[in-house]
Amino acid sequence: MHKKQFNPDLNLKYSAYTQTMWNRRYKESIFKNTENIKKDPKKKDRYKNQECKICYYVIGRLGGAAITSTECTMCGTEMSFCNTCTDKYCIDCAKGFKLCRHCGGDIDDVNRRNREDNCETLL
Ligand SMILES: [Zn+2]
Ligand SMILES: [Zn+2]
Numbered sequence: 302m303h304k305k306q307f308n309p310d311l312n313l314k315y316s317a318y319t320q321t322m323w324n325r326r327y328k329e330s331i332f333k334n335t336e337n338i339k340k341d342p343k344k345k346d347r348y349k350n351q352e353c354k355i356c357y358y359v360i361g362r363l364g365g366a367a368i369t370s371t372e373c374t375m376c377g378t379e380m381s382f383c384n385t386c387t388d389k390y391c392i393d394c395a396k397g398f399k400l401c402r403h404c405g406g407d408i409d410d411v412n413r414r415n416r417e418d419n420c421e422t423l424l
Contacts, residue, residue: 369383378394388402389402
């Protein structure tokens with residue numbers, strides 16, 4: 302019969318402690334994110350940035366520092382960024398279609414019908 306052995310190299314007290322700390326932080330950030338998504342406290346700034354709630358509050362702008370340039374997926378305008386976290390659309394296209402410029406989802410998590418019809422004149 303196989304008996305389970307405790308690994309003496311495992312600093313259980315330490316590893317459980319640090320993981321619990323991480324989990325607590327993670328939990329706090331989930332609560333904070335949930336609250337931000339519900340209340341949208343920085344709506345004006347979020348709209349100014351043309352980002353959806355998820356990109357603005359949850360994901361944030363993490364990316365390696367490097368000048369990166371990419372083209373807007375919609376109109377081909379070249380955009381440059383000071384990190385590797387690039388946007389999908391230029392601000393004009395994103396605004397015109399009520400999309401998050403970063404991920405390309407809706408700015409207010411709404412799957413609008415006739416998105417293209419309504420915005421045809423904008424391009
Ligand atoms: Zn564009
Ligand atoms: Zn987004």
